[in-house]
Amino acid sequence: MLYKSTKNFLLTAFAFIVLIPCSIVVLGTFKTDAEIYSTPLALPKNWTLDNFRTLFDSGGLITPFKNSVIVAVFSVFITLILASMAAYAIARSITISGKVLFFLFTLGLAIPGQVNIIPIYVLFVKLNLNNSLTGLVLVNIALTLPISIFILSAFFKDLSREMFEAASIDGAGHWRIFRSIALPLCRPAMGATGIFLFVICWNDLLYPLMLISELSKKTLPLILIDYRGEYFSSFSMLFTAIFVASIPMVVMYLFFQKSFIAGITAGAVKG
Structure with a gap:
């Protein structure tokens, strides 16, 4: 029981470690540079696709x-x-x-x-x-x-x-x-x-x-x-x-x- 609980805890912790940088990247695509610097983990205040438009334009x-x-x-x-x-x-x-x-x-x-x-x-x-x-x-x-x-x-x-x-x-x-x-x-x-x-x-x-x-x-x-x-x-x-x-x-x-x-x-x- 202890082994299973420890394994689940470690796997959950590892998943969070992987998800944090992925979340920063995904959310950052909808933010401005200023917003990324100020609140990197928060949701965008104003969701925008300007970065995608600029990238492909x-x-x-x-x-x-x-x-x-x-x-x-x-x-x-x-x-x-x-x-x-x-x-x-x-x-x-x-x-x-x-x-x-x-x-x-x-x-x-x-x-x-x-x-x-x-x-x-x-x-x-x-x-x-x-x-x-x-x-x-x-x-x-x-x-x-x-x-x-x-x-x-x-x-x-x-x-x-x-x-x-x-x-x-x-x-x-x-x-x-x-x-x-x-x-x-x-x-x-x-x-x-x-x-x-x-x-x-x-x-x-x-x-x-x-x-x-x-x-x-x-x-x-x-x-x-x-x-x-x-x-x-x-x-x-x-x-x-x-x-x-x-x-x-x-x-x-x-x-x-x-x-x-x-x-x-x-x-x-x-x-």
């Missing part, structure tokens, strides 16, 4: 929003394709080569992305991939592929080998087994991994800051920095931009929450 958020969507969608889609094929091959391999390949991919998790900033920048300048959305997609794929393979290989290994062997006896090749059996069964894992990757790519600031300088190629995190000045920051506009930038992630989770929950709980109970 200026047109400064539409192009970065589109660039972020392009980079995130293509990065996640290509990474899931490559990671699922590699994870399936690793899970189905019964030789030492599969273990070696898995070790090499997981070794990429031990190398922080910040270590490769200078080599990546020099390489992309030589390949003329700086100031390019294609370059950002390639960077995201390279950085998220190890963690994707690490996650998906665990789900593929949980699938019954007898099922794959029965399909092989019926004449199905590796590609047919992968496409018709393995992928449908691992759809929850693919959904959970996809949401995880989308959040990483959508919120990435380091590599766009390093590789992108043209205004037409900037992504949302880069534009959010511009709302902070050296001597004065318009928190009403900053909160509004953050609110708009968070909408795709919230919508994506609402649509794929079943796959996400099924993916993170798959394998938790073994019969």
Whole structure:
């Protein structure tokens, strides 16, 4: 009884800790800067949509929003394709080569992305991939592929080998087994991994800051920095931009929450 009460109290306290900054941001989108400074947690005295009008009338958020969507969608889609094929091959391999390949991919998790900033920048300048959305997609794929393979290989290994062997006896090749059996069964894992990757790519600031300088190629995190000045920051506009930038992630989770929950709980109970 004491354990349950303590757990509920801690969860409630954590929920309030998370809700306080979220409430400040959401309420701040309907306030002026002066009202945010004076009463950050109070409800707006005069609800206004002027911040949204200013944000979209200026047109400064539409192009970065589109660039972020392009980079995130293509990065996640290509990474899931490559990671699922590699994870399936690793899970189905019964030789030492599969273990070696898995070790090499997981070794990429031990190398922080910040270590490769200078080599990546020099390489992309030589390949003329700086100031390019294609370059950002390639960077995201390279950085998220190890963690994707690490996650998906665990789900593929949980699938019954007898099922794959029965399909092989019926004449199905590796590609047919992968496409018709393995992928449908691992759809929850693919959904959970996809949401995880989308959040990483959508919120990435380091590599766009390093590789992108043209205004037409900037992504949302880069534009959010511009709302902070050296001597004065318009928190009403900053909160509004953050609110708009968070909408795709919230919508994506609402649509794929079943796959996400099924993916993170798959394998938790073994019969």
